[in-house]
Amino acid sequence: MLFYEVKGGALRVRLTGDLDHSAATRLRGELDALIAQTGAKRLLLDVSDVPFMDSSGIGLVIGRYKLMARRGGSVAVVGSNERVDRIFNMAGLYSLVERRA
Amino acid sequence: MNVNWINEMRLDFAALPENEAFARLAVSGFLLPLDPTMEALADVKTAVSEAVTNAIVHAYPKGGGQVRVHGRYDGEGLVRIDVTDTGRGIEDVAQARQPFYTTGGEERSGMGFTVMESFMDAVEVKSAVGRGTTVRLTKRLRTRDEALPRRA
Numbered sequence: 133m134l135f136y137e138v139k140g141g142a143l144r145v146r147l148t149g150d151l152d153h154s155a156a157t158r159l160r161g162e163l164d165a166l167i168a169q170t171g172a173k174r175l176l177l178d179v180s181d182v183p184f185m186d187s188s189g190i191g192l193v194i195g196r197y198k199l200m201a202r203r204g205g206s207v208a209v210v211g212s213n214e215r216v217d218r219i220f221n222m223a224g225l226y227s228l229v230e231r232r233a
Numbered sequence: 234m235n236v237n238w239i240n241e242m243r244l245d246f247a248a249l250p251e252n253e254a255f256a257r258l259a260v261s262g263f264l265l266p267l268d269p270t271m272e273a274l275a276d277v278k279t280a281v282s283e284a285v286t287n288a289i290v291h292a293y294p295k296g297g298g299q300v301r302v303h304g305r306y307d308g309e310g311l312v313r314i315d316v317t318d319t320g321r322g323i324e325d326v327a328q329a330r331q332p333f334y335t336t337g338g339e340e341r342s343g344m345g346f347t348v349m350e351s352f353m354d355a356v357e358v359k360s361a362v363g364r365g366t367t368v369r370l371t372k373r374l375r376t377r378d379e380a381l382p383r384r385a
Binding site: 150152153154156157160184186187188190191192194195215218219222223 | 250251253254257275278279282283286289290332333340341342344345347348351
């Protein structure tokens with residue numbers, strides 16, 4: 133289940149639970165459906181309730197970044213902890229997507 | 234190097250994505266008697282998750298197959314986890330370990346080995362085409378006791 137809200141053209145989605153390959157495979161489809169439904173120009177991925185993440189999180193965010201860029205939009209990661217940041221920084225992710233507290 | 238292992242476990246499971254969480258949680262539970270810091274435990278969990286995911290995504294392109302996780306530790310907190318599949322193997326291990334290198338079409342970042350190397354002390358890969366791959370993860374865990382500030 134995904135918790136989300138749309139405000140001023142921005143779609144904010146709260147991811148919950150472990151973000152691994154299994155979860156990323158499922159989330160990909162759900163997120164893309166939400167983006168298409170809402171027509172959002174900005175995607176905010178709130179990861180503050182993600183207790184565990186591996187490199188699958190990188191693939192998920194880069195995939196959504198590419199999708200939003202094709203739509204002329206952008207992506208931000210919200211509420212990342214130190215571990216999530218460490219993994220995202222290995223891939224230079226924050227040169228593509230904004231990091232918000 | 235001869236290591237005097239004091240505990241050992243083996244876990245065999247089907248190469249299915251829904252077993253990724255099971256594998257890392259089982260390893261985490263196995264290591265609890267070492268009283269590791271949360272950070273150290275998370276490091277190992279993340280590396281195991283990467284190695285197990287690699288086996289599940291890449292080893293068995295026709296489906297099926299098993300993954301084995303073999304864990305050991307010694308009395309000094311040295312932890313070794315071997316993640317083994319009997320799948321198609323890796324042709325060029327050095328290339329597979331390069332950051333951003335991936336053959337997984339489905340939005341894989343190619344950062345799995347980079348993450349393993351960052352979180353473990355050592356990552357060794359043995360692979361034979363058509364026979365399978367073993368990823369050996371080694372790390373000396375800091376216990377919570379060691380992490381406490383020392384009095385002078």
